[in-house]
Amino acid sequence: MEKSSLKSALREVRGNQTQQQMALELNVSRELVSKIENGTRTIPPDVSQKLMQTSENARFAFALRHEYTKTGPVWLDGPDVDLHHASVKEKTIEEMEEVIVALRNFNFARSLKSISHWERQEIDRLLQESVEAITALEHLVVVLCENMNISYTETWGTHYQSLRAKGWLS
Incomplete structure (x- = not known):
């Protein structure tokens, strides 16, 4: 997926939590959460695993796989896609x-x-x-x-x- 897809997937996982609240749950700094969401830092493997365990978000898993390998499918989100x-x-x-x-x-x-x-x-x-x-x-x-x-x-x-x-x- 594109970086923007990972960012949007991470924001979806974060939901109504603040970056600080998510950081505390993950035992990382708020700055790291911010950098990950801004696309200036990749998600460390241990953090991605913890997020998958707590969120069970399939699109996030999809985005992570592409983030780490730069291969595989990307989430289709263009104007002509129908995901029904x-x-x-x-x-x-x-x-x-x-x-x-x-x-x-x-x-x-x-x-x-x-x-x-x-x-x-x-x-x-x-x-x-x-x-x-x-x-x-x-x-x-x-x-x-x-x-x-x-x-x-x-x-x-x-x-x-x-x-x-x-x-x-x-």
């Missing part, structure tokens, strides 16, 4: 269908080191379709968690448990 859960569902289906078509159209049977220029363009298209689908899916998870008052953290926790049970995660 039904619209997000339909957009997710559309994006998933497009990535499935791109996956089916590319032949993975041969070495990727010997692909042609044309095949490289197909891979680029597949990657773009994939990140669009990831963005749609991430929005779907956040919107559903928010609208249904379901814990975003617990949703991911259940997923991690499933991965461990399958032996895919240590």
Whole structure:
């Protein structure tokens, strides 16, 4: 997400609290809270974890991930975006269908080191379709968690448990 998205997510987490009240809860200085909100300082990992534990704010988690990695989906907040859960569902289906078509159209049977220029363009298209689908899916998870008052953290926790049970995660 853009810095402004993290700032707005942090302000949403802070709610009606003053910066001083939040700082006291987090055991940090008010100045640090101010710098984080102004975008001149990143959120230390321990502070971000504490904020997630206390706020359970899915958009904040979304913003944090982008803040730390500068990759991944950004929260869609432009004038033409429709984040109603039904619209997000339909957009997710559309994006998933497009990535499935791109996956089916590319032949993975041969070495990727010997692909042609044309095949490289197909891979680029597949990657773009994939990140669009990831963005749609991430929005779907956040919107559903928010609208249904379901814990975003617990949703991911259940997923991690499933991965461990399958032996895919240590």
